Amino acid sequence: MNNEDIQKYGKELKEVLQITTSPVAVHLVKADEEIPEGIPHVGETIRHCQMVDNVRRLGTHFYATFDDQMCKGGASVMGLAEMSPKLKSGEVYYNLNHFASIEAAKATMDKVPMVEANSVKAVLYAPLEETTFMPDVILVITKPKIVMQLSQALLQKDGGRVNAAFAGKQSVCADGVSYPYLTGEAGVTIGCSGSRKYTEIQDEEMIMSVPVDMLPALVESAKAMFGSYAC
Template identity: 90%
Template sequence: MNNADIQKYGKELKDVLQISTSPVAVHLVRNDEEIPEDIPHIGETTRHCQMVDNVRRLGTAFYATLDDQMCKGGASVMGLTEMSPKLKSGEVYYNLNHFASLEAAKATMEKVPMVDANSIKAVLYAPLEETTFMPDVILVIAKPRIVMELSQALLQKNGGRVNAGFAGKQSVCADGVSYPYLTGEAGVTIGCSGSRKYTEIQDEEMIMSVPVDMLPALVESAKAMFGSYAC
């Protein structure tokens, strides 16, 4: 696939499934990679979930480094930095009264998907139908019906099941980016307290993430199942 292919797939996916906002292309820039010169720096400090939400609604494209990531928990699961001891131990969520014991909080945090710390130097974000870089992962924030159709299209050729492992924690970052990046599998997640507080993700929306390698077959199946798209 080249950029023209990916942009075409992004437009087709959005049109065929009538997704009201853009699927979001995300690429984790490894330390041995260069940040593309045509991608602007975000120029402000905000949260990863807000970045994804802004891209899908406003059509912006940019890169963000660790210093731009307001939520260091999100930054850490995507490999930009070490996770803080208090977050890793579960203490943060225990003190927020999200768990009955510190042990329960720690047991949950131990299962959060995490890219190796300090292996990533920046994250690229763009609407899928306009991206000029090769994404690792595509995030779709949409109503459950669309997530259902995406799931059906993913399974149309070879069958199987779609993962839906989540804890309502580290959702748009760990579940949405790190899980498919590490496993090569698509995933579904429901959002978390932070992403629902700081973004415009609606109560009736959820998140699906798909590794880019699955994109051609996904679009082909979606077109076959839910209506053809005239290029």
């Protein structure tokens, strides 16, 4: 695949399933890679989930470093830094009254997908249909019916199951980026308190993330299955 192919797939995916906002292309720039020329710096300090939401709604594209990521927990699960001891131990979520015990909080944090700390220097973001870089992962924020159709299209050729492991914590970062990046599998997640508070993700929307290698087959299957009557 080249950039023209990926842009074409992005346009077709939106058209066939009538997705109202853009699928978001995300690439983790490894510590020993260069940030591609021509991609602007985000220019503000905001959360990863806000960056994804801005890209899908507004069509912006940019790169962000650790310093640009307001939510350091999200940055750490994507490999930009070490996770803070208070977050890793579960103390943060326990103090927010999200768990009955620190042990329950830690048991949840122990299962959060995390890219190796300090292995990533920046994150690139762009609408899939306009991306100028090769993404690692594509995030689609949309209604459950379209997530259903995406799931069906993913399985149309080889069958199987779509993963839906989540905890309502670190959803757009750990579930949406780290999980498919680390496993090569597509995933479904439901959002988290932060992403639903700080973005315009709607109550009736959820998130699906797909490794870029799955994109061609996904789009071809979606066209075959839903091309004439998706809604």
